[in-house]
Amino acid sequence: MTRKLHLNAFLMGVGHHEAAWRHPRTEPARLTDVRHYQELARIAERGTLDSVFLADGVALNGNVGHNALGGLEPLTLLSALAAVTDHIGLIATVSTTYNEPFHVARKFASLDHISGGRAGWNIVTSAGEAEARNFGVVRPSHADRYARATEFLDVVRKLWDSWEDDAILGDRAAGRYADTGKIHPIDHAGEHFAVSGPLNTSRPPQGHPLLVQAGSSEDGKEFAARHAEAVFTAQQTLREGQEFYADLKRRLASYGRRQEDLLVLPGISPIIGSTEREALRLEKELEELIVPAYGLAQLSTMTGIELDEDALDKPLPDVPAETEGAQSRRKLVVDLARRENLTVRQLIGRLAGGRGHRVVAGTPEQIADQLQEWFFSGAADGFNVMPPILPAGLGDFVDHVVPELRIRGLFRHEYEGRTLRENYGLARPASRYASGREAVVAR
Amino acid sequence: MTRKLHLNAFLMGVGHHEAAWRHPRTEPARLTDVRHYQELARIAERGTLDSVFLADGVALNGNVGHNALGGLEPLTLLSALAAVTDHIGLIATVSTTYNEPFHVARKFASLDHISGGRAGWNIVTSAGEAEARNFGVVRPSHADRYARATEFLDVVRKLWDSWEDDAILGDRAAGRYADTGKIHPIDHAGEHFAVSGPLNTSRPPQGHPLLVQAGSSEDGKEFAARHAEAVFTAQQTLREGQEFYADLKRRLASYGRRQEDLLVLPGISPIIGSTEREALRLEKELEELIVPAYGLAQLSTMTGIELDEDALDKPLPDVPAETEGAQSRRKLVVDLARRENLTVRQLIGRLAGGRGHRVVAGTPEQIADQLQEWFFSGAADGFNVMPPILPAGLGDFVDHVVPELRIRGLFRHEYEGRTLRENYGLARPASRYASGREAVVAR
Numbered sequence: 046m047t048r049k050l051h052l053n054a055f056l057m058g059v060g061h062h063e064a065a066w067r068h069p070r071t072e073p074a075r076l077t078d079v080r081h082y083q084e085l086a087r088i089a090e091r092g093t094l095d096s097v098f099l100a101d102g103v104a105l106n107g108n109v110g111h112n113a114l115g116g117l118e119p120l121t122l123l124s125a126l127a128a129v130t131d132h133i134g135l136i137a138t139v140s141t142t143y144n145e146p147f148h149v150a151r152k153f154a155s156l157d158h159i160s161g162g163r164a165g166w167n168i169v170t171s172a173g174e175a176e177a178r179n180f181g182v183v184r185p186s187h188a189d190r191y192a193r194a195t196e197f198l199d200v201v202r203k204l205w206d207s208w209e210d211d212a213i214l215g216d217r218a219a220g221r222y223a224d225t226g227k228i229h230p231i232d233h234a235g236e237h238f239a240v241s242g243p244l245n246t247s248r249p250p251q252g253h254p255l256l257v258q259a260g261s262s263e264d265g266k267e268f269a270a271r272h273a274e275a276v277f278t279a280q281q282t283l284r285e286g287q288e289f290y291a292d293l294k295r296r297l298a299s300y301g302r303r304q305e306d307l308l309v310l311p312g313i314s315p316i317i318g319s320t321e322r323e324a325l326r327l328e329k330e331l332e333e334l335i336v337p338a339y340g341l342a343q344l345s346t347m348t349g350i351e352l353d354e355d356a357l358d359k360p361l362p363d364v365p366a367e368t369e370g371a372q373s374r375r376k377l378v379v380d381l382a383r384r385e386n387l388t389v390r391q392l393i394g395r396l397a398g399g400r401g402h403r404v405v406a407g408t409p410e411q412i413a414d415q416l417q418e419w420f421f422s423g424a425a426d427g428f429n430v431m432p433p434i435l436p437a438g439l440g441d442f443v444d445h446v447v448p449e450l451r452i453r454g455l456f457r458h459e460y461e462g463r464t465l466r467e468n469y470g471l472a473r474p475a476s477r478y479a480s481g482r483e484a485v486v487a488r
Numbered sequence: 489m490t491r492k493l494h495l496n497a498f499l500m501g502v503g504h505h506e507a508a509w510r511h512p513r514t515e516p517a518r519l520t521d522v523r524h525y526q527e528l529a530r531i532a533e534r535g536t537l538d539s540v541f542l543a544d545g546v547a548l549n550g551n552v553g554h555n556a557l558g559g560l561e562p563l564t565l566l567s568a569l570a571a572v573t574d575h576i577g578l579i580a581t582v583s584t585t586y587n588e589p590f591h592v593a594r595k596f597a598s599l600d601h602i603s604g605g606r607a608g609w610n611i612v613t614s615a616g617e618a619e620a621r622n623f624g625v626v627r628p629s630h631a632d633r634y635a636r637a638t639e640f641l642d643v644v645r646k647l648w649d650s651w652e653d654d655a656i657l658g659d660r661a662a663g664r665y666a667d668t669g670k671i672h673p674i675d676h677a678g679e680h681f682a683v684s685g686p687l688n689t690s691r692p693p694q695g696h697p698l699l700v701q702a703g704s705s706e707d708g709k710e711f712a713a714r715h716a717e718a719v720f721t722a723q724q725t726l727r728e729g730q731e732f733y734a735d736l737k738r739r740l741a742s743y744g745r746r747q748e749d750l751l752v753l754p755g756i757s758p759i760i761g762s763t764e765r766e767a768l769r770l771e772k773e774l775e776e777l778i779v780p781a782y783g784l785a786q787l788s789t790m791t792g793i794e795l796d797e798d799a800l801d802k803p804l805p806d807v808p809a810e811t812e813g814a815q816s817r818r819k820l821v822v823d824l825a826r827r828e829n830l831t832v833r834q835l836i837g838r839l840a841g842g843r844g845h846r847v848v849a850g851t852p853e854q855i856a857d858q859l860q861e862w863f864f865s866g867a868a869d870g871f872n873v874m875p876p877i878l879p880a881g882l883g884d885f886v887d888h889v890v891p892e893l894r895i896r897g898l899f900r901h902e903y904e905g906r907t908l909r910e911n912y913g914l915a916r917p918a919s920r921y922a923s924g925r926e927a928v929v930a931r
Contacts, residue, residue: 083571109668125567143588147622152561158521239624
């Protein structure tokens with residue numbers, strides 16, 4: 046079978062561009078309107094995209110004075126999207142730092158049942174100070190967050206395994222609903238968690254909902270290589286993309302995993318026009334709507350240095366080395382500023398499109414060229430598509446870029462499978478508690 | 489306006505009778521099938537019921553060997569029901585003992601947005617030992633659980649208030665999305681929680697999703713009188729119902745609340761037949777499907793004493809006084825056994841229909857008579873309807889009992905309002921942070 050690329054639609058309010066809410070083609074009042082997201086999921090499904098994805102944090106981050114923030118909690122929202130779609134995968138971000146594994150296992154198991162096997166979990170560790178303050182704790186160190194995440198995931202997987210696939214008998218005549226010998230306490234007792242189990246939701250259709258990860262720090266990459274099945278990453282240049290891709294795939298072997306067990310999906314924000322000129326016009330329109338104060342606040346958060354209006358037309362000041370927070374994103378931003386010799390104002394313009402993700406403006410063919418190049422140059426197994434304005438940008442991608450990718454033989458014409466795992470081409474994990482034949486046969 | 493009763497459909501797998509899954513009119517495989525619950529919600533909405541409600545616990549309680557357990561997590565499920573309904577309220581049970589207020593505030597705010605103001609929260613404190621073992625803690629005492637619940641609810645309400653109703657400006661031209669002076673940190677610092685806020689989901693359409701409570705202990709009743717807007721309760725006899733009702737309403741004044749600020753909704757499991765004989769036949773069919781081992785296990789959990797098959801045809805042994813666990817349910821069960829002089833087997837039969845809730849078998853008119861009597865005798869503002877088998881029992885209630893209640897002028901013909909609060913006839917809380925005119929005008 047020819048290698049096909051995988052496409053995820055990263056949904057973000059009324060668009061990924063930070064000024065999207067000011068653009069005449071969006072409706073910011075739809076930020077908390079479920080019909081907006083249902084429309085997006087249907088568009089993505091019309092384009093046979095693999096999945097939709099919702100980022101998340103557990104604090105009001107960014108300056109709501111100048112951007113459309115304060116939307117819906119991802120897991121709650123995805124159930125409502127499951128109800129109006131049949132094929133598309135549904136990936137929600139949930140933190141391991143401020144949650145309990147029992148709840149997370151159960152909610153994803155429920156979403157997996159509700160969607161018929163379309164749930165995915167983007168595992169994050171919550172780097173923000175503001176998030177810690179909503180849970181009455183001092184922000185844990187990077188290492189501590191990853192140690193907790195590792196054990197958290199271990200508990201969640203045990204809970205997903207706690208009902209074997211054939212535990213339910215449903216034998217009405219004999220009055221036997223389940224074979225209790227196939228429903229297992231997990232009796233986990235570790236450094237961070239003590240959880241008896243079993244889960245009180247039966248085994249998810251996918252065995253385990255898909256595991257996604259997005260951190261690009263050293264800890265993040267190790268975690269991804271060991272556990273993740275898809276990685277969303279921000280890479281600005283082809284070379285960086287290739288290095289990240291090779292680095293991550295190289296790490297798989299030491300965990301006994303194959304190259305195809307993990308998909309690398311760099312982010313791309315496609316600014317699409319029917320001509321290049323039209324695309325550049327849209328890009329310019331959005332750039333002109335940027336509120337400098339918002340960009341400054343965002344950049345201050347990303348870099349860890351305070352920036353005010355006086356800094357706008359000067360180069361980015363030196364950024365202190367720090368061991369906490371989103372390190373890899375900080376490096377990406379500083380590298381971009383230095384490499385292209387940007388002023389702070391120019392840097393804000395470059396980041397406004399995708400918060401550090403790559404922005405490509407052009408015709409559908411030009412966008413497809415970019416995707417194809419990365420796909421065939423060892424930089425990507427597919428892409429995390431981040432439309433600048435929503436729903437219009439996703440509609441343009443599905444109606445114009447997807448057909449071009451299909452013509453080139455790079456993308457599916459219809460869904461291969463029934464579950465998110467099947468469409469991503471990933472195996473179905475067997476329950477660790479299953480004995481004998483079932484465990485071997487299960488995929 | 490004539491006083492009307494309020495009806496909530498308590499959804500429970502394929503029925504409230506513990507042998508429902510064995511009855512030929514149910515399909516136990518639908519336990520984790522979202523379409524089953526969507527059908528139930530649509531039936532309830534067809535009958536203009538106020539709301540649907542899902543109970544919950546965070547452990548696999550009960551013997552899954554003999555009953556259909558292991559279903560879906562309520563909040564996740566309710567979003568999927570919101571997507572296919574327009575009017576019906578959506579009430580989920582969530583524990584304050586093993587959760588964080590930030591998450592709970594946000595998920596209910598999201599469900600309230602998704603449903604257009606139809607969310608309700610049944611607040612429980614998780615009395616079970618097995619639940620504690622899924623969160624690595626020793627089960628807190630009754631008093632500690634209620635102290636935590638009180639502070640938890642305080643934090644959640646502050647978070648729901650943290651965005652004033654008119655905080656969002658959406659002023660594209662000026663680049664002003666929100667008036668940050670109307671989005672407030674809550675800076676809560678209490679015994680159990682330290683939460684900075686604000687919430688990162690804007691103010692719910694109802695201001696606060698509806699607050700529901702079900703505990704009947706002394707602590708539970710005080711909590712309900714102080715905070716709850718609807719109470720689901722288990723009362724076997726009219727007299728007990730009247731006493732509970734009067735007791736709860738009497739407590740309201742000391743918290744500055746009016747009689748109509750809290751609705752008392754006793755549970756009732758209606759076994760409906762087109763003739764009394766048909767109803768009794770269904771009751772008998774279900775009784776004959778009871779698995780004694782299951783009933784013994786349930787009764788052991790309820791009473792706190794170990795019971796085996798030898799106990800079946802003897803009176804219920806003495807039950808030790810205990811200060812922890814679901815005290816009020818234990819008292820109800822023991823009182824029932826003593827009052828009617830039941831053997832353990834007979835008691836199991838009586839409890840199988842509704843786990844201690846009142847079971848009434850009869851024609852639609854007879855069921856309506858019962859509801860009417862309690863409604864006019866100071867025992868109920870409405871009912872928590874617990875059909876023995878689902879969806880059939882709910883369909884029978886909606887198609888035969890509801891029309892009878894309408895004819896008698898006891899129940900609405902169409903929804904009065906758009907939100908759950910409006911249909912329950914409850915005020916919309918103003919944000920505590922709103923200053924001046926808005927706070928006075930808001931209802």
